[in-house]
Amino acid sequence: MARPPGAGAHPQCGEACPSGGDTLVADGTAGAPLPGHHQRAPEGQGAGGERSDGDGSGAGHAGTLEPRSVTGPRAPVDTGRMVDTLGPVLVVAAAVGVGVVSGVLAGMLGVGGAVVSTPAVRVLGASPIEAVGTTVPAILPGAVVGVWRYHRAGMVDWRVGLWCGATGSVAAVAGALVAEALAEPRWLMVATAGLMGVSGWSVARGGRRAVPDETGGAGVAPPVASLASVGVAAGFVAGLLGVGGGIVLLPAFTSLLGLSVRRAVPASLVAVAVFSVPAMVTHAVNGNIDWALAVPLLVGVLPGARVGSRFTVAASERTVRLVFGVVIGVLAVAYGVTELAGRRS
Numbered sequence: 001m002a003r004p005p006g007a008g009a010h011p012q013c014g015e016a017c018p019s020g021g022d023t024l025v026a027d028g029t030a031g032a033p034l035p036g037h038h039q040r041a042p043e044g045q046g047a048g049g050e051r052s053d054g055d056g057s058g059a060g061h062a063g064t065l066e067p068r069s070v071t072g073p074r075a076p077v078d079t080g081r082m083v084d085t086l087g088p089v090l091v092v093a094a095a096v097g098v099g100v101v102s103g104v105l106a107g108m109l110g111v112g113g114a115v116v117s118t119p120a121v122r123v124l125g126a127s128p129i130e131a132v133g134t135t136v137p138a139i140l141p142g143a144v145v146g147v148w149r150y151h152r153a154g155m156v157d158w159r160v161g162l163w164c165g166a167t168g169s170v171a172a173v174a175g176a177l178v179a180e181a182l183a184e185p186r187w188l189m190v191a192t193a194g195l196m197g198v199s200g201w202s203v204a205r206g207g208r209r210a211v212p213d214e215t216g217g218a219g220v221a222p223p224v225a226s227l228a229s230v231g232v233a234a235g236f237v238a239g240l241l242g243v244g245g246g247i248v249l250l251p252a253f254t255s256l257l258g259l260s261v262r263r264a265v266p267a268s269l270v271a272v273a274v275f276s277v278p279a280m281v282t283h284a285v286n287g288n289i290d291w292a293l294a295v296p297l298l299v300g301v302l303p304g305a306r307v308g309s310r311f312t313v314a315a316s317e318r319t320v321r322l323v324f325g326v327v328i329g330v331l332a333v334a335y336g337v338t339e340l341a342g343r344r345s
Contacts, residue, residue, distance in 0.1 A: 099300020204325020
């Protein structure tokens with residue numbers, strides 16, 4: 001079928017086209033472009049079949065109209081705006097500082113530290129799912145440093161920590177896979193805020209009453225079935241939200257299993273260290289970790305965890321509970337308000 005008269009304008013650039021631009025096949029659809037005229041590059045390619053750099057700006061002839069690719073693998077973490085504002089050196093320094101603060105909380109409260117580093121990484125430009133994955137590599141070294149300090153003080157209940165860590169490892173992988181499959185990962189941040197609020201209130205509430213076992217001694221051994229259940233729940237949350245799992249472990253240890261908080265914090269760190277490994281591997285395989293931010297976080301976590309664990313070793317049961325409740329509660333409010341405000345913008 002011939003092209004109707006007057007249809008000589010090219011459909012993409014609007015320039016006159018003596019040859020009519022595209023040919024038409026029998027059914028009226030556009031056929032291959034005629035030689036020497038404009039050609040629309042396939043998605044993700046520049047003219048001449050060369051791959052573009054992902055934003056539709058691939059190599060090609062001057063004047064070629066090339067579309068922006070809207071499909072393909074997830075884009076890397078967008079730290080461009082923050083880098084443009086602060087510069088790369090200050091962004092790295094900020095990540096190290098965030099690591100120090102998260103390490104202090106990890107060593108002090110047994111929560112893994114990602115309750116601080118996850119929203120901070122969001123501020124530095126990461127998407128919700130990348131914020132979850134980028135914080136995970138720093139959880140393991142921070143937990144190990146804290147556990148070593150508590151071990152020297154004779155406060156680690158290895159039975160509780162290892163049982164919960166072992167059972168939570170598989171669940172951590174499942175949680176990471178669920179996070180990857182969610183259509184709207186921003187809700188992970190909102191869910192984290194809600195869980196933090198409940199966790200902080202639960203632990204702080206126990207600080208109003210006298211609690212025995214101030215030394216964090218062995219006490220009554222919880223049954224294995226209870227430890228396994230707590231470990232599975234905490235491991236799933238760790239993989240799903242990237243928060244280490246301590247915000248589930250600590251209230252479960254103190255409220256459900258009857259442990260003192262000074263005994264629960266070291267056991268929580270042992271479990272967090274164990275099931276952070278499969279969670280990190282899963283997020284790394286899925287491409288959810290920006291190592292340019294993860295490495296500075298890790299560097300800051302190490303000294304921070306030493307400082308935090310020293311506080312808990314010296315503090316009373318009531319003090320640790322109240323500090324946990326206040327810090328986690330404030331972070332939960334800030335976390336939730338920031339994410340909900342971001343959804344409206």
